Amino acid sequence: MTRATAFLVALLAAAGASAEPESDRQAFVRYFEQRFPDVEVSAHVDGAYALNEQTREQWLAMEDFPPYEFSVDDGEVLFGASFKDGSGYQDCFGDGNVKQHFPYFDDDRQTVVTLEVAINDCRKASGEEPLAYDGEDIALLAAFIAFASRDSLIDIDVPPGGLAAYEAGKEYYYSRRGQLNFSCSHCHMQMSGMKLRAETLSASVGQVTHWPVYRFKWQEIGPLHRRFVECNEQVGAEGLDYQSETYRNLEYFLTYMSRGLPLNGPASRK
Amino acid sequence: MNRLIALFSLLLVCALTQADQLNVDSVSEQIREAESFHDEARSLTHSWVITARLIEEAKAALADDQLMRADELSKRALRTALASVSQSIREKEVWRNRIPSS
Numbered sequence: 001m002t003r004a005t006a007f008l009v010a011l012l013a014a015a016g017a018s019a020e021p022e023s024d025r026q027a028f029v030r031y032f033e034q035r036f037p038d039v040e041v042s043a044h045v046d047g048a049y050a051l052n053e054q055t056r057e058q059w060l061a062m063e064d065f066p067p068y069e070f071s072v073d074d075g076e077v078l079f080g081a082s083f084k085d086g087s088g089y090q091d092c093f094g095d096g097n098v099k100q101h102f103p104y105f106d107d108d109r110q111t112v113v114t115l116e117v118a119i120n121d122c123r124k125a126s127g128e129e130p131l132a133y134d135g136e137d138i139a140l141l142a143a144f145i146a147f148a149s150r151d152s153l154i155d156i157d158v159p160p161g162g163l164a165a166y167e168a169g170k171e172y173y174y175s176r177r178g179q180l181n182f183s184c185s186h187c188h189m190q191m192s193g194m195k196l197r198a199e200t201l202s203a204s205v206g207q208v209t210h211w212p213v214y215r216f217k218w219q220e221i222g223p224l225h226r227r228f229v230e231c232n233e234q235v236g237a238e239g240l241d242y243q244s245e246t247y248r249n250l251e252y253f254l255t256y257m258s259r260g261l262p263l264n265g266p267a268s269r270k
Numbered sequence: 271m272n273r274l275i276a277l278f279s280l281l282l283v284c285a286l287t288q289a290d291q292l293n294v295d296s297v298s299e300q301i302r303e304a305e306s307f308h309d310e311a312r313s314l315t316h317s318w319v320i321t322a323r324l325i326e327e328a329k330a331a332l333a334d335d336q337l338m339r340a341d342e343l344s345k346r347a348l349r350t351a352l353a354s355v356s357q358s359i360r361e362k363e364v365w366r367n368r369i370p371s372s
Binding site for chain 2: 024027028030031170171172174175176177178179181183185189233236237238240246
């Protein structure tokens with residue numbers, strides 16, 4: 001009896017711990033359902049193009065010859081190459097259809113592991129040098145993995161040990177920053193669908209499903225954290241290093257908010 | 271007339287002491303203060319781009335012997351550095367208000 005009670009208490013504690021991210025997510029999704037009653041939640045994976053008919057047309061035309069196509073091909077070659085010890089990425093990621101499980105919280109290391117971190121972990125385990133997070137190779141590998149994971153549904157969770165990281169990401173998202181004194185939520189919730197300097201602001205739900213992205217502004221494919229830096233700098237805040245703990249926590253929070261949505265990376269953006 | 275001269279002398283003395291206070295050491299100290307608050311803001315992930323720029327400009331002006339300009343720039347840097355730290359403190363209290371309620 002006491003054992004059963006203890007078990008029940010433990011179960012409730014565990015359920016209670018992860019109940020918050022789930023109720024957060026539901027409220028988050030409901031926010032956008034109410035704001036955009038005519039837009040399916042899953043349509044937000046196309047970002048601002050889900051909210052602007054005109055730019056959507058141009059974008060769809062552009063996607064006929066996707067500018068990230070060569071990146072996926074190059075990424076596939078890198079992915080298939082062997083390490084010095086004879087192993088390779090397949091030993092870590094199988095056929096590459098794994099993106100839906102990232103990022104996850106690693107209890108042993110007490111940190112959020114993104115796909116990029118896992119790529120470098122895979123290399124280091126075979127005695128290879130880690131790749132630079134702002135370099136081309138890691139973006140190409142991520143592009144191939146994103147492509148191989150297309151249509152899989154985001155399937156991450158927040159175990160009790162990961163709650164603090166999740167909370168840190170959530171606090172970062174909702175906090176005002178920079179000289180302009182804006183939070184992510186100001187632009188991508190309250191002002192979503194509105195225009196800022198000729199750009200339609202996307203909804204935050206669905207914002208993580210399609211990375212890396214080929215941006216015409218960048219003239220190359222780049223990671224989500226590059227976009228974070230840009231959004232920070234837009235409000236006069238200093239951006240952080242790619243794969244810094246703060247950005248990984250932010251990615252963790254944002255990805256949980258998009259849990260259940262289909263992956264559609266890589267993608268192209270203006 | 272005497273009173274007027276006295277007033278002028280007083281103003282002159284004030285201006286001179288002011289100018290006297292403005293020296294390389296005091297301005298360098300002001301830049302260091304701005305830097306230290308900027309670092310604090312950075313560690314709180316709340317640092318602003320403008321502060322870094324003002325600090326750089328203040329240093330350049332100082333190196334160029336433009337003391338007044340370096341003073342002005344470092345004062346601004348200090349102001350924005352303090353504002354960024356206070357933003358972080360304020361946000362700790364209020365960020366939760368922005369979470370949509372379930």
